[in-house]
Amino acid sequence: MKKKITYTEIEGRSLGYYALLVVLGALVLLGAGAALYMEHNGHYVTGMSNQIVWGMPHVFAVFLIVAASGALNVASISSVFAKTAYKPMAPLSALLAISLLLGGLVILVLDLGHPDRLIVAMTFYNFKSIFAWNMILYNGFFVIVGVYLWFMLDRTMANYSKYAGFAAFFWRLTLTTGTGSIFGFIVARQGFDSAIMAPMFVVMSFAYGLAIFLLVLMATYSWRGAELGDGTVRRLKNLLGVFIAGAMYFVVVFHLTNLYMTKHHGVEAFTLRDGGIYTQLFWYGEILVGGVLPLILLYLPVTGKSRIAISFASILVILGGLAQMYVTIVGGQAYPLEMFPGKEIIASSFFDAGVKSYTPTLAEALLGIGGFAMALIMIPLALRILRFIPVSMADAEIDPHYREAK
Amino acid sequence: MKQLPTDPSRRNFLGKTAAAGLLIAPGVLLHQVAQARPADEAASSKVRWGMLVDTNTCSKGCDACVTACQTENGWGGEHSNEVKSSPEQQSQWIRKVTLRDKQNGHEQSLPLMCQHCETPPCVDVCPTGASMKRADGIVLVDKHICIGCRYCMMACPYKARSFVHEELHDQKPYAPRGKGTVESCTMCVHRVDKDGTPACVEACNKAGHQAMWFGDLNNPNSDISKRLKEYGGNQIRADLGLNTGVRYQGL
Numbered sequence: 001m002k003k004k005i006t007y008t009e010i011e012g013r014s015l016g017y018y019a020l021l022v023v024l025g026a027l028v029l030l031g032a033g034a035a036l037y038m039e040h041n042g043h044y045v046t047g048m049s050n051q052i053v054w055g056m057p058h059v060f061a062v063f064l065i066v067a068a069s070g071a072l073n074v075a076s077i078s079s080v081f082a083k084t085a086y087k088p089m090a091p092l093s094a095l096l097a098i099s100l101l102l103g104g105l106v107i108l109v110l111d112l113g114h115p116d117r118l119i120v121a122m123t124f125y126n127f128k129s130i131f132a133w134n135m136i137l138y139n140g141f142f143v144i145v146g147v148y149l150w151f152m153l154d155r156t157m158a159n160y161s162k163y164a165g166f167a168a169f170f171w172r173l174t175l176t177t178g179t180g181s182i183f184g185f186i187v188a189r190q191g192f193d194s195a196i197m198a199p200m201f202v203v204m205s206f207a208y209g210l211a212i213f214l215l216v217l218m219a220t221y222s223w224r225g226a227e228l229g230d231g232t233v234r235r236l237k238n239l240l241g242v243f244i245a246g247a248m249y250f251v252v253v254f255h256l257t258n259l260y261m262t263k264h265h266g267v268e269a270f271t272l273r274d275g276g277i278y279t280q281l282f283w284y285g286e287i288l289v290g291g292v293l294p295l296i297l298l299y300l301p302v303t304g305k306s307r308i309a310i311s312f313a314s315i316l317v318i319l320g321g322l323a324q325m326y327v328t329i330v331g332g333q334a335y336p337l338e339m340f341p342g343k344e345i346i347a348s349s350f351f352d353a354g355v356k357s358y359t360p361t362l363a364e365a366l367l368g369i370g371g372f373a374m375a376l377i378m379i380p381l382a383l384r385i386l387r388f389i390p391v392s393m394a395d396a397e398i399d400p401h402y403r404e405a406k
Numbered sequence: 407m408k409q410l411p412t413d414p415s416r417r418n419f420l421g422k423t424a425a426a427g428l429l430i431a432p433g434v435l436l437h438q439v440a441q442a443r444p445a446d447e448a449a450s451s452k453v454r455w456g457m458l459v460d461t462n463t464c465s466k467g468c469d470a471c472v473t474a475c476q477t478e479n480g481w482g483g484e485h486s487n488e489v490k491s492s493p494e495q496q497s498q499w500i501r502k503v504t505l506r507d508k509q510n511g512h513e514q515s516l517p518l519m520c521q522h523c524e525t526p527p528c529v530d531v532c533p534t535g536a537s538m539k540r541a542d543g544i545v546l547v548d549k550h551i552c553i554g555c556r557y558c559m560m561a562c563p564y565k566a567r568s569f570v571h572e573e574l575h576d577q578k579p580y581a582p583r584g585k586g587t588v589e590s591c592t593m594c595v596h597r598v599d600k601d602g603t604p605a606c607v608e609a610c611n612k613a614g615h616q617a618m619w620f621g622d623l624n625n626p627n628s629d630i631s632k633r634l635k636e637y638g639g640n641q642i643r644a645d646l647g648l649n650t651g652v653r654y655q656g657l
Contacts, residue, residue: 042490042585044571049494053556053569113554113569113586121553124534131533131557187646188527188563337565339518339642340505340657346513347504349472350565351494 005088005398007153007387010224010380017223017380024377031370034363035110043113047359051351052333056360057111059325060368063208064104064375065138065179066201067321069172070209070243072097072145074236076172079148079165085235088390088398089217090165094149095388096213096379097172101141103375107367130181137175144168153386176202183328190267191332196257200250204321207243211317214240216379218311221393229395230305231402237310241298244317248291251324263338270335270355271327278331281323290320330358443599454524454543454651455593456623457607458630458639459516461656464610464617466504466515471618474609475500475519478594479581490572497568497583499591500606514656517606517618520545520566520591521642522651528558528567537588543623543651544593552587559588563643566590593651623651 010017038045048055074093078086109115125132148168151161180201186192214236221228255272258264271282294313296303303309334356336345345353383389395402443449476483481497488496500519506512522545528537529545536552539545547558547567559567567590574583580596583589594604603620610618621630633639639653 042572043569044491044495049492049571050497050559050565050568051494053559113556113588114552117551117553120534120551121555124536124551126529126532126535128530129533129557131531131555135533182557186527186531186561188561188643333560337563339564342509343505343507345503346506348501348518350498350501350503350518352501352503352518352565356494 006391007091007389008391009385009387010220010383010389012380012384014223017384020380021377024373024380027373028370028377030366031107031368031373034366034370035115037363038367039110039115045361046364047361048364049356049358051356052330052358054329054333055358056364057107057367057371058329059322060371061104061107061111062179062182062329063321063325064100064107064371066176066205067208067212067318068097068100068104068141068205069176069179069202070205070207071100071213072168072172073206073210073239074213075148075152075165076169079162080169085232085399085401088393089213089232091149091152091388092217092220092383093213094145094152094168095382096216097209098142098145098149099375099378099382100209100212101138102378103371103373105138106374107371110367110371130178130185134175134178134182137171137178141168141171141175144171153388172205173202176205183332188337189332189335190264190338191271191328191335194254194258196250196254200247200254203243203246203250204324207240207247207317208321210236210240210243211314211321215311215314215318216376217393218307220379220383220389222307227392227394229393229398229402231395231399232393233307233310234305237298237304237313240314240317241295244291244295244298248287251286251291266338267335271331275331275334275355278327278334281331282327285323286320286327288320289316290323294320334358443601445599449540449542449544449599451541452624454623455598456522456543456621456630456651456653457593457604458619458633459652459654460617460619461514461516461654462617463615464515464517465613465615466513468515468613468615469502470609470613470615471517471606472500472502474605475591478578478597478605479592480576480578481583481589487574487576488570488572495569495571497570497589499568499589516654516657518564518566518642519606519652520593521564521648522591522593524649524651526648527561527563527646531557531561533557540595544595544598545590545651546592546595547588547590549582549584549587549589554586554588556588563646563648 046055072093074086075090077083078090109118121135145168148161148164151157151164177198180198183192184195184197218228255268258268271278273279294316297309297313298304336352336354336356390398473483479499481499486496500517502515503518504513504515522543524543526539526545529539533555534551534553536548537558538548554569556569559569567588569588570583570585573585577583581592597604607618607620619630619633621628623631625631634653637655639655640657641650641653
């Protein structure tokens with residue numbers, strides 16, 4: 001028989017709760033201060049230049065936007081693929097998706113040369129621009145996931161939540177495709193220019209979003225002192241492993257196809273061998289920290305059952321994801337444009353020769369971290385106001401196929 | 407006096423209407439006033455403004471085109487109004503680049519700026535439409551609706567665009583620049599609209615190099631078209647199929 005799940009708010013009166021708000025709130029304030037400082041002075045106070053035009057803020061922003069779409073996974077699995085065991089987590093999953101997207105967009109907007117012209121961006125559309133499509137996709141995401149959340153939380157609308165879930169599922173796939181295409185469609189730069197970027201971003205979003213979701217879920221239940229069943233954790237961590245492997249597969253295919261094409265040998269040598277910080281971030285950050293280590297932690301019998309190890313693996317996936325964004329976004333610009341095949345540039349007043357350098361400043365890092373903190377602070381606040389989470393996530397409560405271990 | 411590479415077809419057009427008086431009138435001024443497109447008349451797609459650079463005559467040590475552009479449009483140079491930005495952050499609308507052939511060591515020098523593509527990637531990617539191409543082929547940025555996202559700079563294959571990293575003062579009224587917006591070579595649109603020649607081309611000729619030509623690519627009788635027909639001309643990154651308005655000889 002189907003069990004009825006009771007949802008609840010969190011009490012939110014403990015010292016820990018307020019401490020969490022204070023810490024995240026302080027980071028948000030620091031980020032806001034950094035944005036004001038950059039906006040007031042102009043971008044000369046950043047490490048960005050006319051050579052590297054997108055820097056640390058974009059690393060965080062794109063990561064969060066991609067992760068937002070991935071955070072919706074759990075909800076999609078329950079509504080689109082009808083997996084009952086995921087259903088109790090669907091509202092939290094949708095909430096996290098909205099908060100992560102908001103955090104990412106705030107960073108992106110505050111890094112604009114003219115954040116004050118946001119209204120221009122919303123009223124003037126060039127429909128050939130992937131950025132313009134994305135503005136529609138992001139706004140649509142808020143609306144669709146918002147409606148989905150409403151249908152899930154409002155019992156009178158519950159019958160429609162499945163349809164809203166379907167819409168949200170297709171929308172988020174389109175959204176991540178759009179985000180990946182921002183880079184994939186840049187034919188001018190050797191580091192981008194690959195249609196595989198779009199599906200690669202989709203699969204990466206699965207891993208990044210789920211890693212954040214797992215951490216938020218485990219933290220919420222652990223800090224509430226409520227039960228979170230091993231069955232749920234095991235299911236999610238195995239899924240995370242599959243997603244990490246999927247993302248790694250795309251990374252391998254991306255580089256192998258580039259290695260096959262002679263014209264891309266230069267940029268591949270740069271990323272994989274000669275690129276200094278970018279090469280190190282690729283091998284140690286993206287591959288080792290973001291891929292190999294978490295896979296070992298998640299699947300090794302000793303660590304695979306430990307929640308500490310699973311949390312650690314999730315954190316590694318996030319760090320690896322940030323490294324991946326840095327390699328993709330900044331590394332893709334650091335590699336010089338190949339304008340004159342067969343010729344080398346021996347002099348230029350505009351730094352055309354050689355690898356471009358970029359050193360992020362504190363303000364840029366704080367803006368990125370502040371945006372991340374803003375995405376996260378919305379969770380404890382929202383959980384206190386509305387009933388997003390089940391009272392108990394004990395396996396016996398939520399899994400219709402659950403059987404006591406003999 | 408040296409003949410400037412202007413477009414004879416436009417003269418012919420003019421000749422029919424204002425011939426007699428102009429022949430007698432001293433100097434170029436009257437000539438320009440009579441030909442200039444009225445301010446309320448839209449740019450026409452009948453013309454396509456373009457430039458031709460002869461890398462064989464472009465002198466390695468010379469940067470007359472760059473300094474002329476700086477003086478004309480008020481960026482960079484000795485009196486740069488970007489005092490806080492690092493060299494990597496300062497705007498450059500046009501730059502001189504020296505190349506060496508990897509195989510045979512042949513060296514050549516050329517000016518590099520916005521290539522005024524027929525299908526400009528910067529215009530494609532711009533979310534607000536601030537990046538735009540005029541009917542006569544000149545690619546510009548509308549500073550009023552540029553939000554400073556720099557996507558156009560990511561998309562430009564020539565790194566021809568710059569972002570203004572600080573507050574600016576003392577700007578030229580015809581070449582507005584602003585903190586937080588993107589800018590690039592305008593092909594001296596304010597001169598072209600008054601039937602003039604871009605500052606870089608003028609300076610190159612004044613310096614005696616005759617390495618830069620300006621004119622209407624659509625008009626087979628223009629000097630630039632005739633030269634292109636006779637000697638040919640390459641596009642930088644022709645593989646992208648952008649049909650650039652700036653062509654290079656000897657590249």
